[in-house]
Amino acid sequence: MDTYQIAVIPGDGIGPDVTNEAMKVLEALQELDDAFEVNFKLFDWRSEYYLQHGQMMPDNGLDQLREFDAILFGAVGDARVPDEISIWQLIMPIRKQFQQYINMRPIKKLAGIDSPLKNGSPIDFMVFRENAEGEYSNIGGRLYQEQPQEMAIQNTVITRQGVERIAKYAFEYAKKNNKTKVTSATKSNAIIHSMKLWDEAIEKVAVDYEEIALESYFIDALAAYFVMRPESFEVVVASNLFGDILTDLGAALVGGLGVSPSGNINPERNFPSMFEAIHGSAPDIAGKGIANPIAQIWSAALMLEHLGRPDLAAAIVSSIENVLQEGEVLTPDLGGNSTTSEVGDRIVEEVKKQLITH
Numbered sequence: 001m002d003t004y005q006i007a008v009i010p011g012d013g014i015g016p017d018v019t020n021e022a023m024k025v026l027e028a029l030q031e032l033d034d035a036f037e038v039n040f041k042l043f044d045w046r047s048e049y050y051l052q053h054g055q056m057m058p059d060n061g062l063d064q065l066r067e068f069d070a071i072l073f074g075a076v077g078d079a080r081v082p083d084e085i086s087i088w089q090l091i092m093p094i095r096k097q098f099q100q101y102i103n104m105r106p107i108k109k110l111a112g113i114d115s116p117l118k119n120g121s122p123i124d125f126m127v128f129r130e131n132a133e134g135e136y137s138n139i140g141g142r143l144y145q146e147q148p149q150e151m152a153i154q155n156t157v158i159t160r161q162g163v164e165r166i167a168k169y170a171f172e173y174a175k176k177n178n179k180t181k182v183t184s185a186t187k188s189n190a191i192i193h194s195m196k197l198w199d200e201a202i203e204k205v206a207v208d209y210e211e212i213a214l215e216s217y218f219i220d221a222l223a224a225y226f227v228m229r230p231e232s233f234e235v236v237v238a239s240n241l242f243g244d245i246l247t248d249l250g251a252a253l254v255g256g257l258g259v260s261p262s263g264n265i266n267p268e269r270n271f272p273s274m275f276e277a278i279h280g281s282a283p284d285i286a287g288k289g290i291a292n293p294i295a296q297i298w299s300a301a302l303m304l305e306h307l308g309r310p311d312l313a314a315a316i317v318s319s320i321e322n323v324l325q326e327g328e329v330l331t332p333d334l335g336g337n338s339t340t341s342e343v344g345d346r347i348v349e350e351v352k353k354q355l356i357t358h
């Protein structure tokens, strides 16, 4: 019997709705597989918590999370709390302190999804976004506030070790999955200090992988290639900001934010890894019960893969595909009129069918 302890942080807006559905699917797996057990502990660290306590999580919040096997995270963001607080007091400390320096974001067009691109080619690649340093730093400051000469300086942190470890992760992934190349997103023509170090560190790692090609594009051109020939990518490695933008673009090619998952991975497994849809709290649809839970359910599948149950992960993903292909129970973002929980229930039904017949 494998028992997993999962910390669940549902968060704000649609975060709790979609996270509930992911938990529903995991609970169904537990009933179907005698060797699989999952225990959830819920943490109410969200904007409401901040309004009551003046911080997004308790002082010992990270210590409370440390012993869990993984973290399932919804989303944060609430009009009553500045985004910089919800992001920098909760998500960033978890990603950075738990050394979740790999943000894996599959860009994969599932069966049953219509891409806005006309050519209908298969889209299936992995983006590894650097998740612990880069442009998302709190180093810098503002001067001459409210004056005409007001200025802001925001420093980017790129370290050789930080780039080498994600590059190595990307190449190892490519090798394990029989991929032929890794594509790096850069901008070393204009951002001449940090991005040159990025390029050099990746090139150094690439030398150890003769059988896998390294290609490197400037981020602006790469964004265009994502749209023009997404089928040509296999593994993409990008800095924190570039990877963030590229993956929302990638998501748009394969059904949108409602169906795009992610994992924040600590490869050394010194700390728990964290799984979350790439979308935010979606205030425009919050409280309506119509958020698409597929991104979060798929994120839970990535979590199972990380925990050593790729079989259960695969069952979830093919259940999602069956529901998409059938096309009857879909949320409005995919053109349907079903609710969040109807989609979750329908996926649970499919998972049951799969695991009982197999």
Ligand code: NAD
Residues within 6 Å of the ligand: 014, 018, 074, 075, 076, 077, 078, 083, 087, 091, 257, 258, 259, 276, 278, 279, 280, 281, 282, 283, 284, 285, 290, 291, 292, 293, 295, 331, 333
């Ligand atoms: P968003 O991802 O919340 O929403 C962008 C658009 O996508 C909206 O139109 C929304 O309705 C739609 N959308 C997102 N998820 C969906 C789903 N599951 N089903 C259907 N439609 C979905 O991004 P935003 O509007 O830029 O940000 C809103 C808030 O979320 C902000 O406070 C932001 O800081 C926060 N945010 C948090 C995270 C996180 O928690 N990791 C990530 C991104 C944004």
Ligand code: MN
Residues within 6 Å of the ligand: 244, 248, 278
């Ligand atoms: Mn984002």
